[in-house]
Amino acid sequence: MAEQVVEHFEDMEKQAHAARLGMWIFLASEVLFFSGLFALYTTYRTEHPHGFGVAVEHNTLAWGSINTGVLLVSSYTVALGVHELRRGRQRTSALLVGVTIFLGACFLGIKTGEYLKHFGEGIYPGGVGDFYREHGEPGTKMFFTLYYCMTGLHAVHVFAGMCVLGFLLWKIVRREIGEWAPHPLAIGAVYWHLVDVIWIFLWPLFYLIPGGSVR
Amino acid sequence: MTSFEHDVSARSLFFTWLALMLLAGLSLALRFAHIGAFSFPVALGIAFVKALLVALVFMELAFEKPTVRFALLAGVTLLSVMLSLMVADVLTRTIPPLEDPPGTAQRYHG
Numbered sequence: 001m002a003e004q005v006v007e008h009f010e011d012m013e014k015q016a017h018a019a020r021l022g023m024w025i026f027l028a029s030e031v032l033f034f035s036g037l038f039a040l041y042t043t044y045r046t047e048h049p050h051g052f053g054v055a056v057e058h059n060t061l062a063w064g065s066i067n068t069g070v071l072l073v074s075s076y077t078v079a080l081g082v083h084e085l086r087r088g089r090q091r092t093s094a095l096l097v098g099v100t101i102f103l104g105a106c107f108l109g110i111k112t113g114e115y116l117k118h119f120g121e122g123i124y125p126g127g128v129g130d131f132y133r134e135h136g137e138p139g140t141k142m143f144f145t146l147y148y149c150m151t152g153l154h155a156v157h158v159f160a161g162m163c164v165l166g167f168l169l170w171k172i173v174r175r176e177i178g179e180w181a182p183h184p185l186a187i188g189a190v191y192w193h194l195v196d197v198i199w200i201f202l203w204p205l206f207y208l209i210p211g212g213s214v215r
Numbered sequence: 216m217t218s219f220e221h222d223v224s225a226r227s228l229f230f231t232w233l234a235l236m237l238l239a240g241l242s243l244a245l246r247f248a249h250i251g252a253f254s255f256p257v258a259l260g261i262a263f264v265k266a267l268l269v270a271l272v273f274m275e276l277a278f279e280k281p282t283v284r285f286a287l288l289a290g291v292t293l294l295s296v297m298l299s300l301m302v303a304d305v306l307t308r309t310i311p312p313l314e315d316p317p318g319t320a321q322r323y324h325g
Contacts, residue, residue, distance in 0.1 A: 013219035017280060024283045028290025035294050039301050046305045061246070068239050076232035079223070079273045086222045182220055186275070193274045197266045203239075204258035208246045 003181035016183035023187045027194050030157075034198055037150050041205060044142045051139020053211020058121075058135070059147070060114045064207040067110050068199065074103035075196040078165065078189045085172065088179035094172045097165055097185070100192065104162040111155050118144070125149070147206050154198055161192045221278035231272040238265050 009015040045052045081096035122130030125148035127141030168188045171177045177184050242261045250257065271277040276284065 016219060017282075020279070021283055021286060024279075024286040028287055031290050032294060035298065039298060042298070042302060043305050065239075065243055069236070072232065072235050072239060075235075075269060075273055076228065079228050079232075080225065083222060083225055083228060086220055186220065190274050193269050196273075197269050200262050200265045200269070201259075204242060204262050208242060208258050209254050210246065210249075 002175065003177050003184065012181055012183075016181070019183060019187055020190075023190055027190070030194060034150075034153070037146065037153070038201070038205075041146055041150070044139065044146065048137070048139025048142065050211060051137035052143050053209075054135055054137050055140045055143035055147075056207065056210055058123075058131075059207050060117055061207050063110055063114050063117075064203060067107050068203045070103050070107050070110070071196045071199050074100045074107070075193050077103065078192050082182065082186045082189050085178060085182045085185050090172060090175065090178055093185070094169060097169045097172065101162050101165050101169065104158050104165070107158055108155060111151065115148075143206075150202055151206070154195070154202060157195045157198065161195050164188045164191060221275065223272060223275060223278070227272060231268055235265055235268055238268075 003012075005012050005015055009018065077096045078100040081093045081100065084096060085093040118124075119129075122132075123144050125145050127145060131144075132141055165188055168177070168185050171184065238261050242258055245254065245257060245261075270287075276287070
């Protein structure tokens with residue numbers, strides 16, 4: 001059934017605004033949710049600048065950087081998908097949302113590859129593995145445990161975003177949302193962009209800031 | 216086209232994306248530039264600019280109503296208060312000397 005104004009709203013505009021506000025309140029709580037882990041990272045990096053530097057140099061920089069590109073492109077495609085839906089170009093919009101979901105899957109695939117590479121090198125969460133015997137600097141265990149926690153939690157969010165976009169894609173195809181009510185896709189896209197923003201901060205913290213840079 | 220939704224032009228979307236990719240490239244290039252102690256603030260500064268671009272254009276925050284901005288502002292304000300208090304603690308910590316408190320040595324080791 002096509003998107004309709006429910007009885008407690010005067011018109012679609014007010015309904016869309018309420019939905020948008022709800023999403024933003026949720027996103028603010030998500031930011032606070034992730035910030036606990038960012039705070040842990042800050043504390044441990046301050047206490048063990050050397051160990052964190054050593055660990056960063058052993059991370060999979062190339063794959064992580066490719067993943068940054070993948071997410072940035074996916075944010076662009078979904079934003080363009082919203083733009084096309086508002087113009088009433090249903091098919092182009094559906095295609096762009098499909099591409100976004102595909103890019104999300106690529107991201108998760110690359111991430112899985114990275115985890116497997118770490119396992120091969122003896123880096124497991126919780127400071128278990130042969131890697132720490134060679135690199136016993138205090139902080140390396142904390143770095144990689146935080147790495148697994150934060151990228152893992154982020155990956156869960158990517159998967160959730162793919163489910164949300166999949167549901168919206170189905171709605172576009174069935175013409176339940178469109179030019180007359182494009183806001184469900186716009187709101188879903190906002191969630192996807194938040195997932196991108198979180199990665200924008202994870203990437204420098206876990207891949208880019210090398211040793212020698214204290215704090 | 217619906218009247219109530221602000222539409223961001225395809226042109227703005229493209230240039231925002233281009234800026235994001237260039238900033239990511241700059242961030243990656245600086246990884247190898249060995250700028251020492253500056254790498255932390257510079258990398259996070261670039262990340263902050265990228266996040267701002269995504270929020271303002273892709274997430275359409277620049278065109279949102281005040282109520283929506285307020286919701287985010289509440290989260291960000293709370294975040295900055297808690298993070299700054301925490302950082303103020305962590306950065307000013309000194310390891311206390313392992314000594315007996317004054318006046319107690321006699322009693323414990325006497």
